[in-house]
Amino acid sequence: MGTVGEQTGEQNNQQKRIDLNDYTVIKEGEAEILMHAKNEVFYNKTQVNNRDMSIAVLRAFIAKRKQEHETMVSRRSKTVPKESDKSISEADAMVDSITEDKITNGECEASEESSRDEPCSLSEEPARNPEGKGRGELKSPRVLEALSASGLRSLRYAREVEGIGQVVALDNDKASVEACRRNIKFNGSLACSKVESHLADARVYMLTHPKEFDLVDLDPYGSPSVFLDSAVQSVVDGGMLMCTATDMAVLCGSNGEVCYSKYGSYPLRGKYCHEMALRILLASIESHANRYKRYIVPVLSVQMDFYVRVFVRIYTSASAMKNTPLKLSYVYQCTGCDSFHLQPLGRTQSKNNSVRYLPGFGPVVSQECSDCGKKYNMGGPIWSAPIHDQEWVTSILADVKSMKNCYPAYDRISAVLTTISEELPDVPLFLSLHNLCATLKCTSPSAVIFRSAVINAGYRISGTHVNPLGLKTDAPMDIIWDIMRCWVKNHPVKAQPPELAGSVILAKEPVLQANFARAVASLSKAQAKKVARFLPNPERHWGPKVRAGRQITIKHVSLLGAEAVNSVINREEESDEPAAKRKKTEDLTSDS
Ligand SMILES: C[S@@+](CC[C@H](N)C(=O)[O-])C[C@H]1O[C@@H](n2cnc3c(N)ncnc32)[C@H](O)[C@@H]1O
Numbered sequence: 001m002g003t004v005g006e007q008t009g010e011q012n013n014q015q016k017r018i019d020l021n022d023y024t025v026i027k028e029g030e031a032e033i034l035m036h037a038k039n040e041v042f043y044n045k046t047q048v049n050n051r052d053m054s055i056a057v058l059r060a061f062i063a064k065r066k067q068e069h070e071t072m073v074s075r076r077s078k079t080v081p082k083e084s085d086k087s088i089s090e091a092d093a094m095v096d097s098i099t100e101d102k103i104t105n106g107e108c109e110a111s112e113e114s115s116r117d118e119p120c121s122l123s124e125e126p127a128r129n130p131e132g133k134g135r136g137e138l139k140s141p142r143v144l145e146a147l148s149a150s151g152l153r154s155l156r157y158a159r160e161v162e163g164i165g166q167v168v169a170l171d172n173d174k175a176s177v178e179a180c181r182r183n184i185k186f187n188g189s190l191a192c193s194k195v196e197s198h199l200a201d202a203r204v205y206m207l208t209h210p211k212e213f214d215l216v217d218l219d220p221y222g223s224p225s226v227f228l229d230s231a232v233q234s235v236v237d238g239g240m241l242m243c244t245a246t247d248m249a250v251l252c253g254s255n256g257e258v259c260y261s262k263y264g265s266y267p268l269r270g271k272y273c274h275e276m277a278l279r280i281l282l283a284s285i286e287s288h289a290n291r292y293k294r295y296i297v298p299v300l301s302v303q304m305d306f307y308v309r310v311f312v313r314i315y316t317s318a319s320a321m322k323n324t325p326l327k328l329s330y331v332y333q334c335t336g337c338d339s340f341h342l343q344p345l346g347r348t349q350s351k352n353n354s355v356r357y358l359p360g361f362g363p364v365v366s367q368e369c370s371d372c373g374k375k376y377n378m379g380g381p382i383w384s385a386p387i388h389d390q391e392w393v394t395s396i397l398a399d400v401k402s403m404k405n406c407y408p409a410y411d412r413i414s415a416v417l418t419t420i421s422e423e424l425p426d427v428p429l430f431l432s433l434h435n436l437c438a439t440l441k442c443t444s445p446s447a448v449i450f451r452s453a454v455i456n457a458g459y460r461i462s463g464t465h466v467n468p469l470g471l472k473t474d475a476p477m478d479i480i481w482d483i484m485r486c487w488v489k490n491h492p493v494k495a496q497p498p499e500l501a502g503s504v505i506l507a508k509e510p511v512l513q514a515n516f517a518r519a520v521a522s523l524s525k526a527q528a529k530k531v532a533r534f535l536p537n538p539e540r541h542w543g544p545k546v547r548a549g550r551q552i553t554i555k556h557v558s559l560l561g562a563e564a565v566n567s568v569i570n571r572e573e574e575s576d577e578p579a580a581k582r583k584k585t586e587d588l589t590s591d592s
């Protein structure tokens, strides 16, 4: 390989030639990056799923913004007389907030330096977006990748997403910034004109650039918690925050108190812990947003591989913010039978055309579980409102399908989006059929038979993208246990000690007579069409990476989680494998 010119900023900005033989060129999508043989700058190819999903959401966001802008303009032209064009309507103000000052002038050379004594904040101020001219005109969205490492993600956004404006890539690590600048150059003039790299502490940068970015992307090692407060302030009204958390062990309850200190919520170790992780992260972002009279609207929330990632829009409204307690709940989880119940934080009361906001009625459960008599653990608060906007999900999925070749991780992201599109949107958390059977020590009905019984009892049921064995339903726990009691009557179990939760549950007669006749809707649409929903990992050790520059010496618990999840992936949900044996495998999946 040849050489490429690079300024390091050291030694009086001397031109330094880089020997490309020291580097490997990595191509992902339309972007190429140079990776040095030493593990100096973070790169994890597993994250192609994360980057592809983000590109899909970014495309949808740009289309949505355009649509919203057109609606606003047409509404205004219908209702506002011409001479009032000069006045700044609320609509104008919102459009204006989309691109405020400070964008880069787009010249690569000017931003190439990162001298050794440079402080962690940059003096280079971005210049005006050339595409946004007058008031009321929709400007190309400005993106901030706050934790950019090699810049691969920023380069992909710039090169692959039509209509994107400036992309600002930050990192507080000099080697990463140098690599990012090298990579910008390596990707040619389009990248040079759109992407700029700054050596900065993301928290300081975001705090000093309030409401400036249409999109802020947080993709940290581990927890994003320290970045949330500044990130929610840096997004324009109606803009989007994309946020990854890879500290799954914390979010899934291995150290509840650590999770509380980072996110302000207590996690519970249940089969649904990965969905609870998503909901804890959303609740935490909302709490940070509320401090600034802002609130979030989730568009898509995914648990993939070894992390969770949420895509939320952020708005400002002191009155809409009052609804926050209605979107949060504590979770009571029985220590004996894992039954769970949600306790909303707030409620409303309508009186004389006005709404009063009040604390939630509680407790929603008694001291002892009404099914098995054991005590409850209480977790949360979690975000208990919908975690996806199904309209967005449908349109993202359709768009991804129409651009199949543009997504290196097409199979994976389309499978995840398909499963999400079938999730019951208004049901937080889910049951594990095999967990229910492990409590009762009975054989497991097939998912189709169980789904049928729930549907025949008049309730809804769906799968979840989080767990191939999970089932979301609006049926209350007493109905679920009645269905299982009826199942056990036809599939008897060996006598167990009477104090066990399962024995207590089975000692009661069912009120509902379950009907296990196969219901038409008992197969998911994807199952019916035989569309893959859970895919195995493409290769071994598909999981999180250590920080750049470190050797892999510790065994990653989360890697075990990622691999174990795949050991149950694609397994026939209708398998007759004994529940107890399955429980052992499943236990691994909830460890991260
Ligand atoms: C997981 S990597 C980012 C990967 C990247 N988004 C991608 O898709 O390839 C996290 C990066 O955040 C950087 N970082 C950590 N703390 C930071 C801070 N306070 N400000 C800016 N960058 C930070 C690290 O140096 C590291 O390069």
Ligand SMILES: [Zn+2]
Residues within 6 Å of the ligand: 334, 335, 336, 337, 338, 339, 369, 370, 371, 372, 373, 374, 501
């Ligand atoms: Zn119980």
